Amino acid sequence: MDKLKLYGFNNLTKSLSFNIYDICYAKTEKQRQQYVEYIDEEYSSARITAIIKKIVDMIGAEILNVSSQDYDPQGASVAVLIAENRRKTSEILAHLDKSHVTVHTYPEFHPDSSIATFRVDIDVATCGEISPLSTLDYLIDSFDSDIITMDYRVRGFTRNLEGEKIFIDHPIDSIQDYIEEETLNRYEVYDINVDQANLFHTKMKLKEIILEDYLFHLEEELDEEEKEEITESIRQEMMEIFHGKNLY
Numbered sequence: 182m183d184k185l186k187l188y189g190f191n192n193l194t195k196s197l198s199f200n201i202y203d204i205c206y207a208k209t210e211k212q213r214q215q216y217v218e219y220i221d222e223e224y225s226s227a228r229i230t231a232i233i234k235k236i237v238d239m240i241g242a243e244i245l246n247v248s249s250q251d252y253d254p255q256g257a258s259v260a261v262l263i264a265e266n267r268r269k270t271s272e273i274l275a276h277l278d279k280s281h282v283t284v285h286t287y288p289e290f291h292p293d294s295s296i297a298t299f300r301v302d303i304d305v306a307t308c309g310e311i312s313p314l315s316t317l318d319y320l321i322d323s324f325d326s327d328i329i330t331m332d333y334r335v336r337g338f339t340r341n342l343e344g345e346k347i348f349i350d351h352p353i354d355s356i357q358d359y360i361e362e363e364t365l366n367r368y369e370v371y372d373i374n375v376d377q378a379n380l381f382h383t384k385m386k387l388k389e390i391i392l393e394d395y396l397f398h399l400e401e402e403l404d405e406e407e408k409e410e411i412t413e414s415i416r417q418e419m420m421e422i423f424h425g426k427n428l429y
Contacts, residue, residue, distance in 0.1 A: 193350055194336045197313040199303040199320055202328035202422050206411050207297050207397040213290040216297045216397045217255050220288040224301065224324075226250060226257040229284045232323050233261050236282060239319060240311045241265070258285045265309040280307045295411075296418050297397070299325075312351060314359040321364055328422045329368070329385040331356050336379075349379050356383040369423075386423040390415055 203220075207213040226249035237244055246262040261282045283304045290297035301324055305313035314333065321329065333356050338346040355372050357365060368385040375381075392408055395415050403411070421428050 191309045191339045191350065192337060193308070193339050193347075195307050195312050195314075196332075196334050196336065197303075197305045197316075198332040199305070199317075200330045201301045201303070201320075201324045201326045202419075203299040203325040204327045204395060204415055204418050204422075205297045205299070205397045206295055206395045206399070206415060207290070208295050208399060210292055212398050213295070213297045217288045217290065219397075220286070220299045221251070221255050221257070224257065224286050224299075226259050229257060229259045229286070230261075232320075233259055233282050233284060235319065236305065236313070236316045237261065237263050239316050240305075240307065240313055242280065242307070242311055255288050256286050259283070263307075265307070265311050280309070280311075282306075296414060298418070298422075310350070314353075314356070317356070317359050318361050318364055321360070326385075327387045328419055329383075331383045331385075333381045334379060353381065356381050384423060386419055390419075 205216050207216045230247060230249055233247075234244065242263040242265055244261055245264055247259070248261075249257070249259040251257045259282075263280045263282060265280070281304075283302075285302045287300040287302070288297070289300075303320060305316070307313055317331075333353075335349045338348050339350070341347055353359075354376075355374060357370060357372065365385075367388060369388055371384045373382040390412055392412050392415075396411075417428060
């Protein structure tokens with residue numbers, strides 16, 4: 182495909198909001214607290230910063246500034262200011278300070294439930310030619326992704342050489358276009374797209390529940406009835422998050 186010739190620089194803003202949920206069955210409150218502690222260690226601000234650095238490298242950008250914080254009792258945040266990597270061409274980068282990556286984590290549980298949930302919110306905003314869509318498979322694989330919700334929007338406009346406004350500079354029918362088929366096959370996938378507004382929304386829910394993957398520090402043997410009950414409670418939690426409402 183021929184490159185689109187623009188007047189001046191490309192100031193389209195491409196924003197990807199990415200929410201991942203990991204679900205766990207922890208029978209006792211102690212086990213649920215241990216799960217939260219495990220998540221806090223596994224996805225500390227240091228680990229998240231490493232993931233973001235990989236994202237920035239994948240989209241061909243460079244890091245200008247990193248701010249990170251771990252919270253008490255739980256959770257972490259990382260914010261990274263990035264720029265399109267044009268240093269080698271000595272171009273002025275004043276307009277590129279609007280690009281950033283932010284990540285926030287939210288491990289939680291309720292004392293009346295044996296289900297613990299970990300949510301991570303990732304926002305990648307790029308200004309210019311670079312797009313965050315190429316990082317989707319890496320992001321999905323970087324976390325235990327049971328439920329995924331994604332929003333992608335292209336905002337603003339740039340101009341071609343004749344002065345006509347360009348509101349989007351790359352082809353897209355769905356966020357799914359940028360996810361590997363092997364990844365998509367593991368999930369139920371649902372789209373809500375508003376093409377005329379350059380706004381794309383995709384939800385994904387893991388198809389298969391392998392119970393052993395959801396049991397955290399469970400030492401006792403389970404009979405078939407218990408396995409079925411736990412599997413059903415995990416399935417309901419996933420359905421409620423996927424549909425965004427309580428199901429009774």
